[in-house]
Amino acid sequence: MxxxxxxxxxxxxxxxxxxxxxxxxxxxxxxxxxxxxxxxxxxxxxxxxxxxxxxxxxxxxxxxxxxxxxxxxxxxxxxxxxxxxxxxxxxxxxxxxxxxxxxxxxxxxxxxxxxxxxxxxxxxxxxxxxxxxxxxxxxxxxxxxxxxxxxxxxxxxxxxxxxxxxxxxxxxxxxxxxxxxxxxxxxxxxxxxxxxxxxxxxxxxxxxxxxxxxxxxxxxxxxxxxxxxxxxxxxxxxxxxxxxxxxxxxxxxxxxLPELAVDHEKAAVLAAGLAAVPGAEVMRPPRPTNMVMARLAGLAAEECATGLAAHGVRVLPLPNGHVRFVAHRSHDMISVRAAVKALAAVAAALPAGPGRHPNEPSPDGEGSVTPMEEA
Missing domain, CATH: 3.40.640.10 (Type I PLP-dependent aspartate aminotransferase-like (Major domain))
Incomplete structure (x- = not known):
């Protein structure tokens, strides 16, 4: 179960x-x-x-x-x-x-x-x-x-x-x-x-x-x-x-509806924290809202998501090599700090030296999204 x-x-x-x-x-x-x-x-x-x-x-x-x-x-x-x-x-x-x-x-x-x-x-x-x-x-x-x-x-x-x-x-x-x-x-x-x-x-x-x-x-x-x-x-x-x-x-x-601005603020803090993790690349759009997409050099999206889950943080792996974080009303700054700490731990566990390109599939295949999920 x-x-x-x-x-x-x-x-x-x-x-x-x-x-x-x-x-x-x-x-x-x-x-x-x-x-x-x-x-x-x-x-x-x-x-x-x-x-x-x-x-x-x-x-x-x-x-x-x-x-x-x-x-x-x-x-x-x-x-x-x-x-x-x-x-x-x-x-x-x-x-x-x-x-x-x-x-x-x-x-x-x-x-x-x-x-x-x-x-x-x-x-x-x-x-x-x-x-x-x-x-x-x-x-x-x-x-x-x-x-x-x-x-x-x-x-x-x-x-x-x-x-x-x-x-x-x-x-x-x-x-x-x-x-x-x-x-x-x-x-x-x-x-x-x-x-x-x-x-x-x-x-x-x-x-x-x-x-x-x-x-x-x-x-x-x-x-x-x-x-x-x-x-x-x-x-x-x-x-x-x-x-x-x-x-x-x-x-x-x-x-x-006005409280969504708080989610956007949490996402901005999250993006800044993730970007400071060695080897991390964060995608931030011209007009950001409550989403943050990130990837670790040398790690496929599915592997990154699995690594984060081991630290209790759930994210959505995407075929473009990124994992997606979405800030919402159940999160607070403790949640944000936990997410940054989890990505830092995953990055620290990576072997030294060049790794796979982030978009290269893992040996088990690239991460995917369940088709019927409302993402």
Missing amino acids: TTAASPRLDFRSDTRTLPDARMREAMARAKVGDDVYGDDPTVTLLEETVAELLGTEAALLMPTGTMANLVAPLAAAGPPGSPPPRLIAGADTHMAFLEADGLRRFGGVELLTVAQRPDGLPDPDALTALLAAGSQDRGTVVCLENTSMMRSGNALDAAATRSVAALAHRYGAHFHLDGARLANAAVALGVPLADLAAPADSVAFSVSKGLGGPVGGLLCGTRAYVEHARETRTWLGGSLHQAGIVAAPALVALGR
Whole structure:
């Protein structure tokens, strides 16, 4: 049996938080109905609150962010039964990296990937070429991820988002924003969530990452779009009954949006500490948030993660040779210092002399991410 890691030393993801007493009380006191029939008052309140925060006409509670991203392109195509669209996403985005099989298998989506710039934006020439190719029998959806996960959580500003949206709209494409960590981007940039969401035709927004809610996300857009999404959610088996029990802690989580700045501060201290470890290389983006990616010269990512786990610190190994640390509300500065100390211990145990290139696979194969994990 696998033993759950302590959230205080678990840096694999900001999904590793646990609901606190206030969230559990909200769950216990939640007024519920049946969301399948549209009469759960707590779900309705959550959907209206998120729609107002993001500046969209409507929002729909989804069990997971992954399901939100599966429903998003299907709803853009129209009601269930419409031909699934082409989806263009950055090669290193969550949708392309971890959700591709589900989009193809369960959605019938034709997934096309495009190279990304160091900040996470898609290469404009490559994106233009794919958009210009078009499709006679299906529409096109362009996805942008903010924050950019594989770019160490870089926050993309509204101008950058508008540039991609304008290009997508020039070719008649639907523009979807995977904003699982859009709250982190808004706090890092010091702007309202609605400013970052405004260029998008649809937005997936998570309450179960940095905000600390126990489950769920929301898919936002026009009322007509959300109605298509609601039908598609039912088709996929994602409808919930007394869902106010999970909507209630999500409302608590939304009230803690400004506290994400504390996670960003912890990540900055962590990055500085890891960078001081001999042999360590830390990737820090132009607009950092709550992620830190690091690697040790001569050590594959999976081996580094295993070494850190031996010291009680859990991280996520990535195929680019880095391991990912994500700061979240269960961490404090003691957690940060423990993580730095653990990496220093792993580095100190390495043999002297030249080692493998950090991107070279270990003898057992490169570390990988479980496909169904919400990272």
